[in-house]
Amino acid sequence: MCGIVGLHLRSPELHPHLGELLTGMLCEMEDRGADSAGIAVYGNQAWSPAGMASISLIDADAAAEEVAATLSTATGVPVTGTQVGNTLLLSGDLESSALLAAVKAAYPDVLIGGFGEDLAVLKGVGSPKALAAAWGLEAAGGWQGVGHTRMATESAVTAAGAHPYAVGPGECLVHNGSFANHASIRRDLREAGVAFDSENDTEVGARFVAHELAGGKGVDEALTDLTRTFDGFYTLLVSNRDSFAVVRDAIACKPAVIAETDDWVAMASEYRALAHLPGIERARIWEPEPEVIYHWSRTAPTAAGKQEVVA
Amino acid sequence: MTTTYDLGTTSLRETNQALHAADVEGEHEITNLAGSHNVAVGLAAPIKVTIHGHVGYFAAGMNQQAEVTIRGNAGQGVAENMMSGTVRVTGNASQSAGATGRGGLLVIDGDAGARCGISMKGIDIVVGGSIGHMSAFMAQRGRLVVRGDAGDALGDSIYEARIYLRGTPKSLGADCVEKQMREEHLTELAGLLKAAGYEGDDPTTYKRFGSARTLYHFTHDNEY
Numbered sequence: 001m002c003g004i005v006g007l008h009l010r011s012p013e014l015h016p017h018l019g020e021l022l023t024g025m026l027c028e029m030e031d032r033g034a035d036s037a038g039i040a041v042y043g044n045q046a047w048s049p050a051g052m053a054s055i056s057l058i059d060a061d062a063a064a065e066e067v068a069a070t071l072s073t074a075t076g077v078p079v080t081g082t083q084v085g086n087t088l089l090l091s092g093d094l095e096s097s098a099l100l101a102a103v104k105a106a107y108p109d110v111l112i113g114g115f116g117e118d119l120a121v122l123k124g125v126g127s128p129k130a131l132a133a134a135w136g137l138e139a140a141g142g143w144q145g146v147g148h149t150r151m152a153t154e155s156a157v158t159a160a161g162a163h164p165y166a167v168g169p170g171e172c173l174v175h176n177g178s179f180a181n182h183a184s185i186r187r188d189l190r191e192a193g194v195a196f197d198s199e200n201d202t203e204v205g206a207r208f209v210a211h212e213l214a215g216g217k218g219v220d221e222a223l224t225d226l227t228r229t230f231d232g233f234y235t236l237l238v239s240n241r242d243s244f245a246v247v248r249d250a251i252a253c254k255p256a257v258i259a260e261t262d263d264w265v266a267m268a269s270e271y272r273a274l275a276h277l278p279g280i281e282r283a284r285i286w287e288p289e290p291e292v293i294y295h296w297s298r299t300a301p302t303a304a305g306k307q308e309v310v311a
Numbered sequence: 312m313t314t315t316y317d318l319g320t321t322s323l324r325e326t327n328q329a330l331h332a333a334d335v336e337g338e339h340e341i342t343n344l345a346g347s348h349n350v351a352v353g354l355a356a357p358i359k360v361t362i363h364g365h366v367g368y369f370a371a372g373m374n375q376q377a378e379v380t381i382r383g384n385a386g387q388g389v390a391e392n393m394m395s396g397t398v399r400v401t402g403n404a405s406q407s408a409g410a411t412g413r414g415g416l417l418v419i420d421g422d423a424g425a426r427c428g429i430s431m432k433g434i435d436i437v438v439g440g441s442i443g444h445m446s447a448f449m450a451q452r453g454r455l456v457v458r459g460d461a462g463d464a465l466g467d468s469i470y471e472a473r474i475y476l477r478g479t480p481k482s483l484g485a486d487c488v489e490k491q492m493r494e495e496h497l498t499e500l501a502g503l504l505k506a507a508g509y510e511g512d513d514p515t516t517y518k519r520f521g522s523a524r525t526l527y528h529f530t531h532d533n534e535y
Contacts (some may be wrong), residue, residue: 253425272367285403
């Protein structure tokens with residue numbers, strides 16, 4: 001199974017409540033997957049201070065102060081580190097690519113949960129409720145968050161196998177389903193120079209999207225290419241610091257429901273994860289159609305995009 | 312007398328068990344749904360149940376005799392495998408509405424998602440809006456009436472169910488064809504529309520679809 005939740009807040013008044021709302025959504029989806037879970041939060045000052053580059057290290061076997069000191073020395077810029085549950089969050093006033101390179105050089109074996117500006121990714125093995133509590137998710141603020149509850153079907157139950165996959169700058173992807181042809185796409189991407197952290201099928205989807213975006217394509221174009229390249233079952237929620245997009249495969253048997261009000265856009269595997277959102281009784285609620293890309297942008301908040309893939 | 316079950320204070324299991332009691336009768340209301348799954352499943356008595364709010368999966372599944380109204384949207388598999396009785400959804404329904412149903416009437420006032428009436432075996436389904444892709448897939452018996460449009464692959468590999476569609480199918484599935492609307496079909500459709508509360512519709516504005524019966528027997532020319 002697996003559960004997906006996502007919340008894109010339009011109303012700044014709700015920003016302080018992002019973590020609280022996301023916790024409710026994530027924990028409601030525990031029935032769909034309780035072996036591991038993860039979240040991506042955009043705009044929580046305590047985890048990813050504005051104007052700084054941030055990076056998340058999962059289950060890093062080193063003290064926060066020690067890692068921060070090592071990276072400060074390596075980059076020549078003060079880097080601060082905060083341990084949040086099993087995740088070490090680092091940030092500093094430099095380019096996120098420079099911070100990423102410094103982490104990879106100093107800690108080549110560490111699992112990087114995500115990186116970029118305004119983004120913190122926390123994931124691990126355990127029940128969603130226990131993880132959310134350990135992270136103190138309820139207290140987090142921000143403008144956008146996504147979450148995933150995993151019931152592993154095709155690769156090991158490890159932190160590296162947990163979603164989100166946040167492999168491009170500020171990008172994040174969560175998946176319910178399974179890709180059938182991930183091995184051949186992974187091989188093609190490896191030939192193009194893309195490195196992988198796991199044998200997980202979803203990682204291939206995330207690497208594919210990141211590769212497309214890095215090549216200059218937009219979110220709609222990258223997701224259209226994904227529908228043409230990947231075979232299998234999927235409901236995907238793909239985000240970056242400014243956008244929030246949903247796409248499903250042609251069969252569309254993996255569930256998804258979207259709700260939208262003037263104050264927020266939310267997506268979840270099941271309606272019950274949305275049932276407690278403020279103003280849900282006035283929300284427009286619908287199921288995303290197969291192979292249609294639904295895309296909202298923070299920079300154009302009223303333009304609810306819907307782009308149909310031309311097969 | 313009406314009995315009310317508040318799912319905020321009464322568990323779903325207690326609620327369903329009360330509705331399964333051997334001596335159950337009368338009218339029942341269920342509130343505070345918050346998208347719960349399996350609400351009012353397995354009813355087997357001529358009772359009236361009104362559900363106030365959006366429900367999750369399999370609501371009113373396996374119904375026999377009961378008249379169930381869902382005032383809201385329904386998740387996947389609403390009224391799946393219904394045997395008899397009536398289920399009405401005043402909002403939209405997700406995928407596989409009325410799946411494998413053997414009897415009774417399912418009315419969805421809004422839209423239904425993918426695979427509406429998949430493998431239906433005698434149920435009647437009337438949809439006020441449109442239906443999604445692969446609806447009536449392998450439908451064996453019963454009638455599916457749609458006041459709006461249908462998605463891709465309508466009636467794929469259909470057996471003997473009859474589809475009445477007022478709008479347009481995006482595409483027809485394997486072995487599904489448009490058929491002539493004869494007098495008996497106009498009469499049948501008028502009866503179904505009336506039963507669902509849509510008697511204002513003119514049956515002659517609908518088209519009939521069903522099986523071309525070319526998949527019934529193996530031939531080397533079957534190509535799908």
